[in-house]
Amino acid sequence: MGSSPESRAVGQPAGGGRNRSRPxxxxxxxxxxxxDISTVSRALRPETRDxxxxxxxxxVLATAEALGYxxxxxxxxxxVQRSMTIGMLVPDLGNPLFPPIVRGIEDGLRDRGYAxxxxxxxxxxxxxxxxxxxxxxxxxxxxxxxxxxRSYPLLQNLVDGGVPVVLVNRTTxxxxxxxxxxxxxxxxxxxxxxxxxxxxxxxxxxxxxxxxSTGFNRYHYFRAWMHALGLEVDEExxxxxxxFTKDAGAEATKELVGRGRPFTAIVAASDMIALGCYRGLRAxxxxxxxxxxxxxxxxxxxxxxxxxxxxxxxxxxxxxGRETARLLLNMLDTADTSPASVLxxxxxxxxxxxxxx
Amino acid sequence: MGSSPESRAVGQPAGGGRNRSRPxxxxxxxxxxxxDISTVSRALRPETRDxxxxxxxxxVLATAEALGYxxxxxxxxxxVQRSMTIGMLVPDLGNPLFPPIVRGIEDGLRDRGYAxxxxxxxxxxxxxxxxxxxxxxxxxxxxxxxxxxRSYPLLQNLVDGGVPVVLVNRTTxxxxxxxxxxxxxxxxxxxxxxxxxxxxxxxxxxxxxxxxSTGFNRYHYFRAWMHALGLEVDEExxxxxxxFTKDAGAEATKELVGRGRPFTAIVAASDMIALGCYRGLRAxxxxxxxxxxxxxxxxxxxxxxxxxxxxxxxxxxxxxGRETARLLLNMLDTADTSPASVLxxxxxxxxxxxxxx
DNA sequence: TTGAAAGCGCTAACAC
DNA sequence: GTGTTAGCGCTTTCAA
Numbered sequence: 001m002g003s004s005p006e007s008r009a010v011g012q013p014a015g016g017g018r019n020r021s022r023p024x025x026x027x028x029x030x031x032x033x034x035x036d037i038s039t040v041s042r043a044l045r046p047e048t049r050d051x052x053x054x055x056x057x058x059x060v061l062a063t064a065e066a067l068g069y070x071x072x073x074x075x076x077x078x079x080v081q082r083s084m085t086i087g088m089l090v091p092d093l094g095n096p097l098f099p100p101i102v103r104g105i106e107d108g109l110r111d112r113g114y115a116x117x118x119x120x121x122x123x124x125x126x127x128x129x130x131x132x133x134x135x136x137x138x139x140x141x142x143x144x145x146x147x148x149x150r151s152y153p154l155l156q157n158l159v160d161g162g163v164p165v166v167l168v169n170r171t172t173x174x175x176x177x178x179x180x181x182x183x184x185x186x187x188x189x190x191x192x193x194x195x196x197x198x199x200x201x202x203x204x205x206x207x208x209x210x211x212x213s214t215g216f217n218r219y220h221y222f223r224a225w226m227h228a229l230g231l232e233v234d235e236e237x238x239x240x241x242x243x244f245t246k247d248a249g250a251e252a253t254k255e256l257v258g259r260g261r262p263f264t265a266i267v268a269a270s271d272m273i274a275l276g277c278y279r280g281l282r283a284x285x286x287x288x289x290x291x292x293x294x295x296x297x298x299x300x301x302x303x304x305x306x307x308x309x310x311x312x313x314x315x316x317x318x319x320x321g322r323e324t325a326r327l328l329l330n331m332l333d334t335a336d337t338s339p340a341s342v343l344x345x346x347x348x349x350x351x352x353x354x355x356x357x
Numbered sequence: 358m359g360s361s362p363e364s365r366a367v368g369q370p371a372g373g374g375r376n377r378s379r380p381x382x383x384x385x386x387x388x389x390x391x392x393d394i395s396t397v398s399r400a401l402r403p404e405t406r407d408x409x410x411x412x413x414x415x416x417v418l419a420t421a422e423a424l425g426y427x428x429x430x431x432x433x434x435x436x437v438q439r440s441m442t443i444g445m446l447v448p449d450l451g452n453p454l455f456p457p458i459v460r461g462i463e464d465g466l467r468d469r470g471y472a473x474x475x476x477x478x479x480x481x482x483x484x485x486x487x488x489x490x491x492x493x494x495x496x497x498x499x500x501x502x503x504x505x506x507r508s509y510p511l512l513q514n515l516v517d518g519g520v521p522v523v524l525v526n527r528t529t530x531x532x533x534x535x536x537x538x539x540x541x542x543x544x545x546x547x548x549x550x551x552x553x554x555x556x557x558x559x560x561x562x563x564x565x566x567x568x569x570s571t572g573f574n575r576y577h578y579f580r581a582w583m584h585a586l587g588l589e590v591d592e593e594x595x596x597x598x599x600x601f602t603k604d605a606g607a608e609a610t611k612e613l614v615g616r617g618r619p620f621t622a623i624v625a626a627s628d629m630i631a632l633g634c635y636r637g638l639r640a641x642x643x644x645x646x647x648x649x650x651x652x653x654x655x656x657x658x659x660x661x662x663x664x665x666x667x668x669x670x671x672x673x674x675x676x677x678g679r680e681t682a683r684l685l686l687n688m689l690d691t692a693d694t695s696p697a698s699v700l701x702x703x704x705x706x707x708x709x710x711x712x713x714x
Numbered sequence: 715t716t717g718a719a720a721g722c723g724c725t726a727a728c729a730c
Numbered sequence: 731g732t733g734t735t736a737g738c739g740c741t742t743t744c745a746a
Contacts, residue, residue: 022438025723036733041725048726053731070494074434075723078738083431085474093460094675096658099450103477106450110476115495117442117472120460137427138472139380275662301453305632307664318451382739393717398741405741410715432739435722 024067033063040064044071077139086328087135088144089119089128096300097317098146101168104321105144105328112329114141121147129154136163142328144168164331166324171213178331178339180324182315184214187346188221189228191267191295191313194348196229199357200265200293204237206252206277208244208269215244218269218297236261241273249276250283257284264292264357271296271303274310274353293354299347309351316344381424390420397421401428434496443685444492445501446476446485453657454674455503458525461678462501462685469686471498478504486511493520499685501525521688523681528570535688535696537681539672541571544703545578546585548624548652548670551705553586556714557622557650561594563609563634565601565626572601575626575654593618598630606633607640614641621649621714628653628660631667631710650711656704666708673701 026044030037035056042048043060052060063069077083086109090098106116117138119131128147132154135143143158146168156175158165167179195203205222209215219240226233239256241248249268253276256263268274274296281292288294288308296303299314323342330336383401387394392413399405400417409417420426434440443466447455463473474495476488485504489511492500500515503525513532515522524536552560562579566572576595583590596613598605606625610633613620625631631653638649645651645665653660656671680699687693 027723037723038725038734039732042732045725051731056731072435072723073495074431074440075738076725077431078429078435078723078740079725081738093456093463096453096456099453099456102475103450106475106477110491115474115491117474118459118463119467120463134467134472138430302659302662305659305663307662383741384739394740395718395742396716399716402741408715413715429739432722433741435724435739436741438722 023072024069025072026069029060029064029067029069032067033059035060044069081139082141083139084113085115085117085138085140086142086144087117087119087131087138087140088146089121089131089135090146091123092120093118097169097298097315100317101146101321101324104318104323105325106321108322108325108329114329114332116144123147132158136161142166142332144324144328146170164328166328166331168320168324169214171217176339178327178341180320180327180342180344181214182320182346183343184217184346185221185224186343187297187313187315188218188267189225190346190348191297192222192225192229192231194295194311194350194354195265195267195293196231198265198293198354201231201357202234202237202261202263203231203265203267204239204256204263206239206241206249206256206266206268206273208241208248208252208273210240212244215240215269222267234261234263237263241269241276244270244272246272246276246279249273250279251276253277253280254283257281257286265354266292266294268294268296271298271300271310271312273297274312275306278306289353289355293357295354299349303349303351306353308353311351311354312349314347314349316346319344380429381426382429383426386417386421386424386426389424390417392417401426438496439498440496441470442472442474442495442497443499443501444474444476444488444495444497445503446478446488446492447503448480449477450475454526454655454672457674458503458678458681461675461680462682463678465679465682465686471686471689473501480504489515493518499523499689501681501685503527521685523685523688525677525681526571528574533696535684535698537677537684537699537701538571539677539703540700541574541703542578542581543700544654544670544672545575545624546582547703547705548654549579549582549586549588551668551707551711552622552624552650552652553588555622555650555711558588558714559591559594559618559620560588560622560624561596561613561620563596563598563606563613563623563625563630565598565605565609565630567597569601572626579624591618591620594620598626598633601627601629603629603633603636606630607636608633610634610637611640614638614643622711623649623651625651625653628655628657628667628669630654631669632663635663646710646712650714652711656706660706660708663710665710668708668711669706671704671706673703676701 026037026040030040040060043052043057049057109116121128142164144166155172159175165177167177169181171179207215207219223233236259239252241252266277268277274294277294278288286292296310296312299312303310303312383394383397387397397417400409400414406414466473478485499521501523512529516532522534524534526538528536564576580590593616596609598609623634625634631651634651635645643649653667653669656669660667660669
């Protein structure tokens with residue numbers, strides 16, 4: 001018994017071969033039931049079932065069941081030109097923001113017989129184009145795009161091509177399109193007001209990724225809410241990280257502190273950025289929340305475990321997914337591609353990273 | 358621009374915004390190129406391309422490109438009986454263990470033209486059966502099962518049916534099947550030895566989900582390694598949580614502490630369980646790592662952020678996904694379903710939750 | 715090297 | 731209510 005640094009292959013006795021005999025066809029069910037193929041087809045499909053005598057239906061169902069019949073989706077797809085499949089693009093499934101959204105979409109689609117194929121773009125436009133091409137080739141019935149770039153000409157082509165598209169967590173400047181997201185305006189308002197209520201006046205903003213619509217929006221809404229609440233927006237108290245990462249957040253925070261302008265609180269553009277703030281502040285000997293309060297954004301599932309537990313704006317990720325599925329199904333059903341947008345309300349989760357000034 | 362006898366939608370910019378109403382067919386490419394449909398088919402597919410005169414190939418490629426032609430996957434699937442799609446079942450994509458694995462599989466499959474459809478079972482056997490049915494109906498070419506139950510009769514049916522299956526993070530008692538996972542034996546060894554090296558002798562084990570193969574294995578390997586390292590296994594120092602959750606881990610830990618047997622360290626069956634240990638210990642006024650050292654398992658991306666940062670056994674999740682794809686592709690290529698198992702080595706990540714006794 | 719033709723399994727328009 | 735039939739777009743013999 002010993003541990004091996006190498007990956008080890010555990011050989012196992014070779015077992016059964018492959019006897020994937022061709023699954024039964026409609027024709028086989030028909031001949032087994034002594035009926036014509038078309039009658040069987042009608043009996044099998046709920047929409048046309050009422051055109052067949054009930055007893056016949058019963059007989060068909062029985063034989064189909066007995067033979068383990070399953071409609072061949074290729075043959076059907078070839079005929080009806082629908083794949084019952086939708087394609088989804090995310091920057092990276094490893095980003096904890098996306099799994100709950102994907103899950104919500106899956107759940108919403110599943111009951112209606114749709115399946116989803118997923119692609120990761122890694123923020124690479126070439127890859128995105130490429131995946132879109134694969135999806136289109138596979139004749140997906142609809143598309144969900146959760147990739148975050150604000151500017152993206154291909155979008156218009158898609159819409160022109162008549163493919164139903166729903167954007168998630170992203171708006172586009174190019175074309176009016178359906179989209180679902182958390183309400184960033186309301187959410188940022190929650191954050192700023194929470195700090196204001198705690199008596200904070202000099203509030204900094206550590207933003208990220210202005211090229212992404214979430215990053216862009218949250219920044220502007222921050223300004224708007226500061227004004228709305230009668231608080232001064234000090235340009236020196238606004239910094240940006242290039243990405244939504246901890247390292248980037250830490251760097252931006254150090255820059256902020258280095259400017260030497262007094263502040264008592266930070267609104268961070270995401271939880272990852274907030275963790276970066278923790279580190280950046282700590283590097284300057286500042287303590288959260290005694291010296292500086294920090295509010296994160298997204299409400300990731302680990303906020304409770306952070307040190308200190310992070311006050312955050314919770315985004316209803318799963319619900320966003322469900323809503324996306326609903327919108328898409330609606331477009332699929334009605335062939336109506338007129339855009340509709342849904343913003344879901346966020347909520348404030350108060351934890352230990354914020355305190356009275 | 359030659360005029361073709363076949364009616365073609367006019368005003369469609371080539372290669373740009375294609376209209377979905379009617380994607381060009383092989384026949385249309387053929388008539389545009391003044392060739393027979395079969396020649397075009399041959400020219401378009403790399404495998405048969407060498408049977409066509411190079412100039413002809415060039416001409417075909419050009420017209421196909423110009424028309425924005427894409428092979429219809431239904432028609433092809435109908436002919437060749439392959440969907441180029443694989444199905445994957447996970448308990449819950451929201452569990453952070455799975456996204457990186459899914460991502461790894463996706464990446465491994467994508468280059469070879471395969472797409473993946475995903476299903477969440479929520480540990481519900483009925484749902485699992487149901488999803489399997491949907492996958493089979495869609496004629497998936499292969500299956501990846503990351504659902505964790507040890508006992509599962511349907512598995513044998515699948516193998517008998519000739520569908521290539523790879524298990525992830527799970528073994529089965531029923532049939533010899535291909536599987537990929539982290540090397541739990543080696544990993545648990547890393548954890549126990551790390552603690553032993555720090556001078557710990559009375560080491561507790563907070564396990565979870567014996568019905569899952571990971572839970573089961575880690576428990577037994579814990580015992581094995583304790584013996585191997587000459588440490589006493591005190592049955593009173595072994596507790597189990599029903600699930601891999603923080604709450605369950607906290608309860609189990611309170612139970613452990615309540616037993617009153619002295620111990621200085623805990624090996625937890627997962628990071629979530631470890632977080633439960635933190636809470637359970639804290640509830641009894643015990644401090645990590647001063648009173649008790651804790652080692653987690655999985656190496657989730659947030660370990661650094663916990664309070665204290667969690668020493669953990671890192672499982673190469675993305676690599677597991679890649680390896681799974683490799684195995685599956687191999688089965689797909691060779692039509693050889695003889696099982697092969699791969700255990701990938703884990704690594705110890707030392708953080709602040711463990712210290713010298 | 716290219717063309718003709720036979721389906722793959724299903725749906726739907728049309729007959730009976 | 732049930733049967734007949736013509737494709738959907740592609741691959742793949744078999745001929746030329």
